[in-house]
Amino acid sequence: METLSTPTRVSELATILDDAVASYPDACAIATETDRITYRDLGDRVAALADRLREAGVGPDCTVAVHVPRSPVAIIAIHAVIATGAVVAPLDANDPPERVRTLLDQAGASHLVVHHGDPSTGEEWEQSAESIGETLALVRRDVAPTALEPGYLLFTSGSTGVPKGVLLPGRAVAHFARWAAESIGLTSADRVAAQASLTFDLSTFDLFSTAVAGATTVVFPDWLKPFPADTVDWLAQQQITALYGVPTLIKGIVAAGGRASTLPDLTTVLFAGEPYPVAALADLQTAFPEATIRNWYGPTETNVCTAYDVRQWQPGTPVPIGDAIDAVTVAIVDDELVVAGPTLLTGYVVDGVVSDPAVDVVFPDGETRRAYRTGDHVYRDDGGRLVLVGRVDRQIKRRGYRIDLDGVEAVAAESASVRAAAAVVVGLDQHLVLFVDVDPASTTALESVEHILRERLPAYSQPDRVVPCSPLPTNPRGKVDRPRLEELAAHTLTDRQENQS
Template sequence: MTDYLEKAAVRLPGKVAIVDEVRQMTYGQLLQDARRIGGVLASRVGEKLPVALWLGREGRSIAASQGVAMAGLAYVPLDISMPRKRLRKIFALLQPDFIIADQANSEAAKGFAASLEKVPEVLIYEEMTAGELPEAGRAALGRAMAQRSADDALSIIFTSGSTGTPKGVVSSHRMLAAYTDWQVEALGMDEQMVRASQSPLYFAIGAYSDVYATLAAGGTLHLLPASAFMFPRDLMKRLAGLGINTIFWVPSLFRQIAEMGGLAGELPPLETAYFCGEPMPMGALAAWRQAFPKCSFSNHYGSTELAIAAWYPIGAGEELDYLPIGQPCRGKNEIRLLDEQGSEVPTGEVGEMVVFGPVASEYFGDEERTREAFGVDAEGKRYFHTGDLARRDEAGVLTYVSRSDAQVKHMGYRIELGEIETAADAVEGLSASVCLFDKEKDTLVLFYVAAETLTEKALLSELTDSLPRYMWPARLERLSAMPQKQGGKIDRQALKEML
């Protein structure tokens, strides 16, 4: 995957590749920093353990990830603002030898590292990239790059896990190369692309699409801060000033901008807008299509385990009552709809989407969940059970129906409700909890039974210490007892009726 950067740096060394709030980096600068980081790691690494990135939303994060990959190692982009309890669970799985941090974040990284049972060494970005790489480092980097294979792990992105432990999705070079090549060709991306990123670099859209599509096409990527999205009209004016022509955002952001008048002011020269992560509200889509009549819109379906597996390009003037997820990415994936016995369902009937092709390798350090979700068929094709139910029409177009388990999509993230329940159950004084998703209101609701000594404020404080913001329940409902079925199990249907 580092070939994209290397080729772009040869072709366009002085072109600006990444712009963040602090600096801009050219393709030549990205490659120079990446090679120096790769050389340092390659000359010091023993066992091939993942390398954690304790960096902000900036171009340096991308340079560091490429350097780790050049050294033949897997990089792990971290949300360094997440609760330390959750970070410790991640590090307990990873057991890394190294953390890469910049000077601004180094003290926090060192303090956290010192609290771990296995203390990783914190390497400072500025020190790794200062001066020329010694001959020994260049030689070690050359050997490491020569020994890499397409099936090596490239990145590990942590997502929500139902047991309370986050799942580390291991993606290979092969998987992300297949997606990147498809994306650039299908969407017609080239050096003229000027892209605005909304997703964090530890989220699949940011880590997979925004970064690698830009490097492969030779475009320019603007990493906008979260604060830029607070005021839609100001955001659109800023995009116009930057000449943004390409965006890949979650539907909730498209909806927010449309509802808050963001489309009524100055607008950017959008040519390509696509979205995934949750259903796109049809009213919001209609507003965007009206505001940008010459822009190409498309709905994409995927997950961290898949990147993107299907898409639906919306035709100019096409009238839609609902938005399908479309068809498999040509030349990349095959999607089968299977029943509970593993047989394909007839056209028009509902089945679980099982994706065959270049999918993620495993859940890091979790053989049981890997066996449950991934497999290899008799022809040697890898596949992934998505847990999403869909139906296929006569034209081969897929329409999403629902989840088959307790995983939901909220704020663009896939969330295991069980992880929220596990965090709640760990709170002293709480005896039972059930978390449900109110789809109509797009909110997480936690029902719980607890001792009188546990206040709602105290419970919420414990949850915010253990869970990332997008997993915080918006509503807490205290019950005297959980409703039960005859067999003694909690009656979740009765709770759903209380939403």
């Protein structure tokens, strides 16, 4: 009887690179401004690192976190961990050390791959690391072997402020990667701008869909993101043909002069992670009149589960998320979208233990399927296409990242100076304002709150403003009056903008 720990459970994902090496050995696999790695070379480097990991005890019963800045080295490390049959858990090297330690504990990580000499590598890890290559080292953690199904572990916010791991089986990532490459006609001539954080599910396209087609993953420099005009220049210089990003990034590119005349090679634009504002989407269509433009939708738990060809969209109408991708089945239950099929997660990983949030759902065709309730309100338009309305719960999508407002509040409440906290979002750009009930006489209360937020939350979850409000307003039922706080936040935002003008 086959067990969850057999390497064959990740063979679909692991063999994507093997097939690329066999089919496109001389094609460029990874490019930076200074380096070029062919698929043959990538395959050799991955195989060598995988051998060293196996010699160090890494295998199917292990969970290996990769704490390496986004780079060719990080991509090689991820492929190598997958090749061993272990669970791979990419981490963000820019996260605070305390958050990284929390993620390691949540994942039940048995090993940690680090980059020697990088300032983001914690001192305690650097001291206990053993070399597994010229720049990489392996840290063993005192964690018992797990029975996790090998795959890809990505982290999302939890309602208590503690991140939870979403374990995607290797076959789920492989299914998405192959569908994505085929659906847009990706080829070995394409150059894909790999800009997504390795902890973000969008990065699975950059790493694996490119390999499916023998395309080039061009590593986007992190420092460029705050500078849209420089990003446009980089896209042109690198002759990028395909870009998969969040609307915030793509809107900035268009606003900075990105269009068919300045980026003639960019023929495919894909977006996901958050709704694209209607007016801005019309600008994107005008800027790239001949490009393929797709809206891909799906929470981390399903990766991409629906898709929509934006060329069919009419300005002034809601932007659909389309319909299910190949082999995926979707249904609307109590106005909520539920998803079944090969892209579903194995489960959530908390303290190294898996819990399955999926439920059995009877679909309209009469079949009962294991399905994930997305928490998103949807409806079908007159053309039968799914349209996203909003969240069932209090999680939001901002700049492509999922943020749990309850989680932000929970972290703030850990400060001894906070009596209560409430987070709201306002404005088209979803400004996150955190109201805290603190002692008005305290001169250090806000400083204490801001310190713990910096320590415990990643940059994308940080509030735009922390506002003292004592006491928090309540409604007739005694609960926090969030509509009133949204009004206060809107006034706060307006006052701030007027002061800056």
